[in-house]
Amino acid sequence: MHNRRHNRGFTLIELMIVIGIILLLVGVIAVSFGGVFGKRDEARATATIETLKSNIGSYEARWGQAPPGDLPQLGQLARVLNLMENNDTNRGIEAMVLALRSRREGGPYLDMNLYGDSSRRGNLDNDTFLAEVMASSALDLPDDASNDLFEILDPWGNPFIYVNIAEVRAGTVHDKITLANGETIEITAQDCQEKLRHPTTGEFPQSFAVWSVGENGINEFGGGDDITSWPKYEK
Numbered sequence: 001m002h003n004r005r006h007n008r009g010f011t012l013i014e015l016m017i018v019i020g021i022i023l024l025l026v027g028v029i030a031v032s033f034g035g036v037f038g039k040r041d042e043a044r045a046t047a048t049i050e051t052l053k054s055n056i057g058s059y060e061a062r063w064g065q066a067p068p069g070d071l072p073q074l075g076q077l078a079r080v081l082n083l084m085e086n087n088d089t090n091r092g093i094e095a096m097v098l099a100l101r102s103r104r105e106g107g108p109y110l111d112m113n114l115y116g117d118s119s120r121r122g123n124l125d126n127d128t129f130l131a132e133v134m135a136s137s138a139l140d141l142p143d144d145a146s147n148d149l150f151e152i153l154d155p156w157g158n159p160f161i162y163v164n165i166a167e168v169r170a171g172t173v174h175d176k177i178t179l180a181n182g183e184t185i186e187i188t189a190q191d192c193q194e195k196l197r198h199p200t201t202g203e204f205p206q207s208f209a210v211w212s213v214g215e216n217g218i219n220e221f222g223g224g225d226d227i228t229s230w231p232k233y234e235k
């Protein structure tokens with residue numbers, strides 16, 4: 001009797017130790033897998049930005065400037081009257097995507113693998129360019145092209161943010177970004193002028209800036225875990 005009780009107690013402690021070890025192992029595995037997935041997403045975001053950089057570079061070589069950061073500017077450049085969208089949200093990335101989809105000047109410049117992948121393309125603010133302006137023919141979009149104003153999405157489902165640096169300098173940048181969680185964040189020219197400059201040289205990235213708000217979903221204008229088209233500044 002005494003022996004059996006002693007044995008039972010021992011078994012319980014043993015069991016708790018085993019459970020403890022299992023929990024510890026599960027924790028270690030979960031953390032390392034989380035790290036692996038996090039790294040994989042980060043690498044994918046970096047690869048997408050590299051593709052966009054190369055696409056924008058080709059566009060820039062023919063059009064003489066980086067894609068405009070809003071539709072009226074693109075309209076002016078492409079001589080499409082009243083090219084506009086109706087919600088003032090995701091303006092930068094939408095204008096960039098539309099500019100790169102144009103077949104004019106040797107386009108389209110947008111990587112069709114990127115554009116054709118529905119997991120990397122979205123229309124979070126659910127808008128279209130106004131059909132009556134005949135933008136489709138003026139921009140020479142492919143015949144089967146949708147009128148949707150698409151965003152290119154990062155691996156966490158948030159749109160990449162695009163600004164044209166000439167527009168940052170001119171103070172005309174004003175954008176709202178729709179995040180995957182339904183929140184909206186605001187981007188002003190003043191923010192960009194302050195936060196996109198190199199902290200010591202005061203230089204802006206290039207003729208444009210593309211960045212992802214990163215895994216934390218918080219826009220840090222290229223700081224923190226944001227993934228950027230320019231070399232990240234040292235803290």
Ligand SMILES: [Ca+2]
Nearest residue numbers: 089090125127
């Ligand atoms: Ca929009």
Ligand SMILES: [Ca+2]
Nearest residue numbers: 123125127149
């Ligand atoms: Ca849109």
Ligand SMILES: [Ca+2]
Nearest residue numbers: 213214218226
């Ligand atoms: Ca971030």
